[in-house]
Amino acid sequence: MGYRRTEPEKLSGNTFRMIGSDWMLVTAEADGKVNTMTASWGGLGVLWGRPVAYIFIRPQRYTYEFTEASDRLTLTFFGGREREALKLCGTLSGRDCDKIAKAGLVPVSFGDGFTSFEGAEAVLCCKKIYTDLIKPECMLDKSIDANYAKGDYHRMYVVEITDVYTK
């Protein structure tokens, strides 16, 4: 597999590029199945004295069923590679097809409940520690609500980064 465990502080890369431009996969398991989706909204940081990631999943995503059912998930970074696979995982739903196979992604286990994919540059194994729905009444800048024409407010998950693996 060729991965080594490292510390969150040793992750190299710029968060804005890693998430916003290069994108990541959010992957979770439930009932012996795995689903993944591309995400470009979120962050990495420190909260309650712990290394955390923030991710935002709309309730209509099939992945949502997995992130709700499981207490763990992975965030996978390809460092700008696998663009076509990421586009596919960001447009097709695992509800309708085996998009992991279609994207040519090969699952790799990083421990119980933690699946990522071959070729990843960095894998963050995470446990959910806090969640809430985005609420229109909490928007200080009301223009944000334009993102939710269908009323499909994201669920925010704060996840603790329990293990980091890099190539």
Ligand SMILES: Cc1cc2nc3c(=O)[nH]c(=O)nc-3n(C[C@H](O)[C@H](O)[C@H](O)COP(=O)(O)O)c2cc1C
């Ligand atoms: C570049 C990109 C970024 C995305 N970021 C997010 C995100 O942060 N949150 C979200 O809910 N959906 C996001 N999506 C949409 C999902 O990836 C997409 O709806 C996907 O098909 C859901 O798959 P699923 O139904 O198998 O979960 C993004 C899509 C793309 C292409």
